[in-house]
Amino acid sequence: MIDVFSVTVRDHMMIAHSFRGEVFGPAQRLHxxxxVVDAAFRRAELDADNLVVDxxxxxxxxxxxxxQFTYRNLDDEAEFAGVNxxxxxxxxxxxxxxxxxVHAGALGEGARGLAGIAVTLHESHIAWASYERSL
Structure with missing residues (x-):
């Protein structure tokens, strides 16, 4: 087992979008x-203030x-053109x-020692998906 500290913060966003492809069934229509979004910040050692992150x-x-996403139809956003x-x-x-x-310093200088971030989007109380990346 790897020893890692983590701090998770939670927020939410409301979006509209549609999907392309038969695999998506009725979700191909605008919906x-x-x-609920969780962002977990991880590091092996605490910073000088004994924190993972502020x-x-x-x-x-x-x-x-x-x-940047809330109350938007992602189908209308140029950065998501052609993207499910x-x-x-x-x-x-x-x-x-x-x-x-983090790299720009917006989470404070102590955050420069973070090892990774994991983001989880909860679609409902029974389904969610995550992405984890190194820093």
Missing amino acids: GATY IGLASQQLNDVLG TSTEALAKVIADRLAER
Whole structure:
């Protein structure tokens, strides 16, 4: 087992989208989704303040990233043209945007020691998808 500390913050987003492909059945039509989103920040050793990451900054940055999608039809967004915005794909986009913010210092200098981020989008109480990446 690998020894790792983690801190997870939670928020939510409401989007609309549709899918292309028979595998998606009725979800090929425009529909809405409300996701509960967890972002877990991980590291092997705590920072100088004995923290994984500042929870307030992590919450703020997650909220800012999700704000880019909330109340939008992702089919209308240029960056998603021709892309099936599956739960899995959205988890990766959110994790990558959080990683950019870590590297830019938006989560504080102590966050530069983070080893990874895992983002989980909960579609419902019985289904969710995650993406985990290194920093």
